[in-house]
Every structure is written in structure tokens, then in C-alpha cells.
Amino acid sequence: MWDYSEKVKEHFFQPRNAGVLEDANGVGDVGSISCGDALRLMLKVEPETDIILDAHFQTFGCGSAIASSSALTEMVKGKTLDEALKVSNQDIADYLDGLPPEKMHCSVMGREALQAAVANYRGEVWSDDHEEGALICKCFAIDAVMIEDTIRANDLVSVEDVTNYTKAGGGCSSCHEGIEEILVKVMAERGESFKPGTPSKEEAKPAGMTNLQRIKKIEAVLESVRPQLKRDGGDIELLDVDGKTIYVSMTGACAGCQMEALTLQGIQQKLMEELKEFIKIVPTKAGALSRASCNP
Amino acid sequence: MEGIYFDNNATTRVDEAVVEAMLPYFTEQFGNPSSMHSFGNKVGLAIKKARMQVQELLGAEHDSEIIFTSCGTESDSTAILSALKAQPDRKEIITTTVEHPAVLTLCTWLEKDGYKVHYMPVDEKGRLNLDEYKKLLSDQTAVVSVMWANNETGTFFPVVEMAEMAHAAGAMFHTDAVQAVGKVPLNLKETKIDMLSVSGHKLHAPKGIGVLYLKRGVRFRPMLRGGHQERGRRAGTENTTSIVGLGKAAEMAMEAMAYENTEVARLRDKLEAGILAKVPRSFVTGNPADRLPNTSNIAFEFIEGEAILLLLNKFGIAASSGSACTSGSLEPSHVMRAMGIPYTAAHGTVRFSLSRYSNEAEVDRVIAVVPEIIAQLRKLSPYWEGDGPAAEPDKAFAPTYA
Numbered sequence: 004m005w006d007y008s009e010k011v012k013e014h015f016f017q018p019r020n021a022g023v024l025e026d027a028n029g030v031g032d033v034g035s036i037s038c039g040d041a042l043r044l045m046l047k048v049e050p051e052t053d054i055i056l057d058a059h060f061q062t063f064g065c066g067s068a069i070a071s072s073s074a075l076t077e078m079v080k081g082k083t084l085d086e087a088l089k090v091s092n093q094d095i096a097d098y099l100d101g102l103p104p105e106k107m108h109c110s111v112m113g114r115e116a117l118q119a120a121v122a123n124y125r126g127e128v129w130s131d132d133h134e135e136g137a138l139i140c141k142c143f144a145i146d147a148v149m150i151e152d153t154i155r156a157n158d159l160v161s162v163e164d165v166t167n168y169t170k171a172g173g174g175c176s177s178c179h180e181g182i183e184e185i186l187v188k189v190m191a192e193r194g195e196s197f198k199p200g201t202p203s204k205e206e207a208k209p210a211g212m213t214n215l216q217r218i219k220k221i222e223a224v225l226e227s228v229r230p231q232l233k234r235d236g237g238d239i240e241l242l243d244v245d246g247k248t249i250y251v252s253m254t255g256a257c258a259g260c261q262m263e264a265l266t267l268q269g270i271q272q273k274l275m276e277e278l279k280e281f282i283k284i285v286p287t288k289a290g291a292l293s294r295a296s297c298n299p
Numbered sequence: 300m301e302g303i304y305f306d307n308n309a310t311t312r313v314d315e316a317v318v319e320a321m322l323p324y325f326t327e328q329f330g331n332p333s334s335m336h337s338f339g340n341k342v343g344l345a346i347k348k349a350r351m352q353v354q355e356l357l358g359a360e361h362d363s364e365i366i367f368t369s370c371g372t373e374s375d376s377t378a379i380l381s382a383l384k385a386q387p388d389r390k391e392i393i394t395t396t397v398e399h400p401a402v403l404t405l406c407t408w409l410e411k412d413g414y415k416v417h418y419m420p421v422d423e424k425g426r427l428n429l430d431e432y433k434k435l436l437s438d439q440t441a442v443v444s445v446m447w448a449n450n451e452t453g454t455f456f457p458v459v460e461m462a463e464m465a466h467a468a469g470a471m472f473h474t475d476a477v478q479a480v481g482k483v484p485l486n487l488k489e490t491k492i493d494m495l496s497v498s499g500h501k502l503h504a505p506k507g508i509g510v511l512y513l514k515r516g517v518r519f520r521p522m523l524r525g526g527h528q529e530r531g532r533r534a535g536t537e538n539t540t541s542i543v544g545l546g547k548a549a550e551m552a553m554e555a556m557a558y559e560n561t562e563v564a565r566l567r568d569k570l571e572a573g574i575l576a577k578v579p580r581s582f583v584t585g586n587p588a589d590r591l592p593n594t595s596n597i598a599f600e601f602i603e604g605e606a607i608l609l610l611l612n613k614f615g616i617a618a619s620s621g622s623a624c625t626s627g628s629l630e631p632s633h634v635m636r637a638m639g640i641p642y643t644a645a646h647g648t649v650r651f652s653l654s655r656y657s658n659e660a661e662v663d664r665v666i667a668v669v670p671e672i673i674a675q676l677r678k679l680s681p682y683w684e685g686d687g688p689a690a691e692p693d694k695a696f697a698p699t700y701a
Contacts (some may be wrong), residue, residue, distance in 0.1 A: 012609075015606070015609060016610075016613065018679065021678070021679050022678065022679070032681070036642045036643055036646070036682070037642045039603055039622055039631060039642075039646040040603075041681055041682070042681075043681040060679075061679055061680060061681035062679055062680070062681070063601065063602065063603055063646075063679075063680045063681060063682055064603050064606065065603050065604075065605035065606055065609075065622065066605055066606055066609045068603070068606075069606060069679060
């Protein structure tokens with residue numbers, strides 16, 4: 004069973020704004036039944052102000068597709084078209100307190116439906132530039148088409164290359180066999196054969212980071228989110244790094260804030276992207292003391 | 300746990316009598332059956348008994364034809380790899396497009412090593428064409444691996460006849476019978492089946508125990524080599540508790556065989572008829588005239604299976620689906636696609652699989668709940684309008700890309 008957040012379940016069981024919107028003046032249809040996902044987004048836009056007065060959806064799809072559609076309609080209502088277009092698929096996923104990696108494409112479909120509906124309202128034609136393949140890397144939700152295209156465009160030769168360029172394979176490493184298979188196929192197209200152990204294309208990049216480099220990088224990420232936290236009257240402090248676990252303390256208004264979990268999730272994602280590895284961020288209130296109690 | 304469990308093709312509950320039979324082998328009877336002392340000896344005797352209980356269920360001629368493994372997948376891999384290793388001059392495998400991944404994934408992997416694999420197609424009811432099969436058999440065929448009953452639709456393949464044909468061509472015959480064992484009376488000694496896979500947890504024994512039936516005299520090359528366990532054909536210390544459990548479960552399956560084929564079949568038929576009568580645009584997949592007594596696979600058009608399962612789960616009903624989303628892949632079930640079920644229906648297939656623990660009240664409850672769920676989801680579907688599919692579903696919904 005998927006690990007859906009409560010928010011996803013809630014939007015699936017009680018979808019908002021489901022059904023036909025009779026006086027819609029912007030309609031976006033995306034997806035296809037062969038993929039098992041299809042979404043129609045209907046917008047009622049006030050012509051003078053470009054404000055979205057109402058939004059409805061119809062979706063053929065799984066629980067998270069329906070929840071993403073429902074979330075999207077809630078998110079865009081009351082926004083102007085330009086504001087609405089700023090909603091990214093990550094925003095949709097965040098609104099739902101996250102989606103499993105296999106399901107991120109549901110939020111992508113929501114974002115595309117929005118673009119298609121706005122284009123339809125403006126009398127433009129929206130064309131999709133995104134093709135989707137089988138999911139290879141579950142840690143970073145990277146599919147086969149993305150990996151193939153990247154290998155082709157950059158003449159990549161090793162799994163490390165693929166990780167450097169796409170992040171795929173940078174987490175648990177279970178998908179390395181799958182990545183090698185794609186390398187074999189694409190390299191054969193250009194008349195080369197894949198050899199394991201070939202040095203990565205980007206030799207300038209060190210294979211691994213020293214502890215110091217790693218901690219500096221973590222500090223830099225925390226530094227980059229600090230202004231945002233301070234704006235909300237809080238702060239974050241790095242306490243310790245123990246392998247894949249990063250201990251932090253949330254202070255000020257952030258400590259115990261209802262949004263704490265969400266904020267930390269965002270920071271964790273950012274850290275994983277920067278470090279290109281799978282890590283876990285653990286908030287502790289009293290530093291080492293509570294940390295000890297976390298470690299049975 | 301309260302709830303209605305109609306997902307017995309996925310796994311079954313371990314019978315309490317099975318648990319009871321197993322318990323002493325965790326504590327008092329903890330010995331290693333290979334040991335000389337009495338701690339080991341008693342366990343050895345218990346395994347011998349279990350082997351005979353499984354022999355009885357399979358209708359095998361000798362108890363030494365029963366090899367205990369860790370699961371159905373291990374049995375499948377052992378059988379196919381052994382057949383290839385034992386006949387190095389034969390480089391072809393014949394199987395079907397609708398096999399379980401335990402066989403299919405291994406076969407596609409073997410293709411990389413230069414083996415030629417023939418995947419036989421099925422018709423709209425999931426049946427094979429035996430004339431085509433005959434044409435594929437040759438002196439190059441090392442092994443034929445064809446499932447006894449399909450896990451998604453329950454549809455049977457004529458494995459007894461196919462084994463005869465394989466033998467006529469000098470090829471070995473293996474069948475993945477994990478769904479059939481315990482539900483279909485077997486008499487392997489009267490067949491030409493060389494190897495057969497069993498999975499304990501499909502017949503009320505625990506997970507983590509399987510059997511490979513290996514007919515006496517069939518050339519065999521073990522996959523796991525090491526100690527002399529299972530007469531050197533499957534090294535590794537025996538999973539004694541689970542072997543004892545599987546023996547008990549086999550004995551109970553023998554006793555329940557008639558019940559499975561009458562009462563369970565009746566409940567299944569009632570469930571199926573009840574749902575089809577109330578839900579428009581739904582149909583049974585596979586071959587209803589020739590299938591497992593406990594399985595019903597129903598396609599609900601224009602909606603998606605995972606959404607159906609989530610809503611069923613909300614009502615405490617457990618089933619499974621062939622939709623792409625339940626597996627995290629983009630394609631719906633390979634079995635549904637092989638039968639040519641259109642995408643509009645393949646994504647909305649739901650498998651209900653009963654057991655001898657299912658009862659009438661549960662069936663009535665599911666018949667009452669399913670139509671509401673289907674209607675609720677169709678209301679959300681862009682392919683559905685009012686009481687039926689949108690006039691022309693393809694045109695009603697014309698996505699920017701497809």
C-alpha cells in the first residue's frame with residue numbers, strides 16, 4: 004500500500020471541486036487513458052481581471068491523481084492567471100504534504116493541465132514537451148526517458164555520470180543495474196560499449212566529499228533557508244552529522260510550530276539535492292539529551 | 300483485524316491449526332535435523348512427515364520428489380536454471396506472455412545470456428493455441444514453463460496435455476502451480492510434468508516456504524549448493540518450523556478440496572453475478588468456464604483500479620487490481636494487455652479472490668458496496684457522463700498529448 008499523507012487521503016476521499024463546470028471558459032485536457040491517468044481542468048476566468056473565479060476537475064486516475072487534481076483547483080482559485088501559472092508541480096505535492104516518488108507524475112499532470120487550461124482560455128495551443136518513461140530511481144523520482152535523453156545529450160559513459168547529471172542513482176543505489184542497462188543501450192546507439200569502472204566523465208568532480216566539505220555544504224544549505232525562517236521569527240542550527248543522519252535544532256517560533264515537519268521536509272529535500280545522497284534530518288529540542296533517547 | 304479479505308491469491312491467513320503444529324519447533328524441538336542426537340532426530344522425523352503430507356497433496360509417486368525451498372520464486376528459478384544447465388545444447392525456452400514475474404523476469408534476463416525465449420500469446424479469454432505451441436517445440440527446446448492457473452484471472456492452462464507434448468519433443472516441462480495447489484486435485488504421478496512450483500503462503504501455510512516437485516529421474520542441477528540437505532538438491536539448513544506448517548496446511552487443503560470446489564466456487568459465482576447485475580459497463584476477464592474456484596477478475600470501465608481499491612479499503616474490503624498505479628509502473632497488468640483488454644478497462648480491473656474462510660455475509664456486503672464505489676469514481680471521470688460513457692469517449696476527452 005502506498006504511503007499517502009493524511010492530506011492526500013483527505014483530498015481523495017472528499018475531493019473538492021469535482022465534476023463539470025458548466026460555464027468554464029478555459030479547459031485543459033492532459034494525460035491519456037493508456038497511461039492510466041487523465042485530467043480535465045476547467046477554469047472560469049473573469050476576463051477583466053484575469054482572476055480565476057472557479058475551478059473544477061474530472062480525473063481518471065489513482066488516488067494521488069484525484070488528490071492532486073483536487074488540490075490544484077483549491078490552489079488556483081482566486082489567483083490571476085499569471086499567479087496561477089507560478090504553481091509548480093512541487094507546490095502541488097507540498098500542498099498535499101508530499102507524494103511518494105512513484106506518484107510525483109500526478110502532480111506534474113496537474114501542472115500541465117493548468118498550463119493547457121490557461122492556454123485554452125488565451126486562445127493559444129499548449130504543447131507538451133515532456134515524455135514519461137518507467138521510473139528508475141525511486142529516491143529522486145527519475146524516469147528512464149529522462150536518463151536516456153541525458154546520456155544521449157551529454158555522451159555519458161558511467162553510472163556516476165548519470166548520477167551527476169540527473170541525480171538518478173545517488174540515493175540507495177538499488178537502481179544502478181537499471182541505469183547500466185540504459186547506458187548499454189544508448190552507448191550501443193553511438194557505437195560504444197559500456198564498461199563498468201570507466202572513470203566518470205566529469206573527472207574534475209571528486210568522487211566523494213570529505214567530512215569537512217560535506218558539513219560545509221550542509222551549513223550552506225541551512226544558511227540559504229535561514230532568512231526565510233527568520234522572517235517567521237525562527238531559526239535552525241546544525242547540531243551534528245552522524246553518517247546519513249543530520250541533527251538540527253529548531254529554535255524560536257519554529258520550535259514546535261505546526262509547520263515544522265513540513266519545513267524540515269523541504270530542507271531535507273534540498274540537502275539531498277545538494278549532497279546528492281539520501282539523508283535524514285532529525286530535529287532535536289535539547290540537543291544531545293533527546294538525541295540519546297532517540298537511539299535505542 | 301476486522302475486515303473482508305478477498306485477496307487470497309496474494310496471500311492467505313495461516314490456519315490456527317498450522318500455527319499450533321509449528322509452535323513446538325521454535326522452542327522444544329529446535330534441533331538441526333542434520334544432527335545425530337535426539338534433538339535433531341525428532342525434527343528430522345517431523346520433516347519426513349511434512350514431506351509425505353505434501354506428497355499426498357500433489358499426488359507424487361515418491362516423497363523424495365518433494366524439495367523444500369524458500370518460496371515459489373526460488374522453485375521457479377531452480378527449475379528453469381536446472382533445465383538449462385542440464386541440457387547445455389538446448390538453447391530455447393517456451394513460456395507464455397501471462398506468466399508471473401517470477402518466470403517472466405528470469406526469462407528476459409536469460410535472453411541476455413543468449414537464450415531464445417518464446418512467449419506464447421493468449422486469446423481474449425486468456426487461452427493458448429496448442430497448434431502454435433506444437434510448432435514451437437523442437438530439439439532446441441530445453442524447457443517449457445507454463446503456469447497451471449493464472450494468478451490474476453484464475454484461468455487454467457492445459458498443462459497436463461502440454462507436458463505430454465513437451466516430452467514428445469524431448470523437452471522438460473515445468474509448471475508454476477502456486478495458485479492451483481490446494482485448489483485443484485493433483486495426481487502428478489499420472490502426468491509427464493517434470494517440475495512444479497508450490498508456494499506455502501498461498502494455501503494457509505506461512506510465507507517463506509515453498510516446494511519444488513522434481514519427478515524422479517529428471518536430470519537436475521541444484522541452484523544452491525552446499526550441505527547435503529534435501530539430498531544435496533537444495534543446500535541450506537531446513538526452515539523446519541515452516542516445513543512442518545506447510546505439511547499441516549497440505550493435509551488440511553486435501554480435506555478442504557471438495558469444499559473449495561463447491562462452496563467457495565458458489566460464493567465466488569454469487570459475488571460475481573451480484574456485481575455484474577448492479578454495475579453497468581463491467582465484465583469478467585479471463586475464461587470463466589475454466590478457472591480457479593475462488594477467483595473473479597472484473598473490469599470496471601472508465602475508472603482506475605487503485606482508486607477503487609482505496610475506496611474498498613475504506614469499507615474494510617481487501618482486493619487487488621491490475622492497474623498501472625498499484626505497481627508504480629506506467630503500464631496496466633501484462634495479463635490484461637495480453638488478452639487485448641482495452642486500456643479503458645484494463646486500468647479498472649479488480650481481482651476478488653476468496654478462500655474457505657470467506658462467508659456469505661461478506662459476499663453480500665461486497666455486492667452492496669461495490670456499485671456505490673464505482674458510481675462515485677465514474678462521477679469524477681472525464682470519460683463518463685450521467686449514466687453511461689461519454690458519447691464518444693475518445694472524442695469527449697481529447698488531451699493535448701496522448
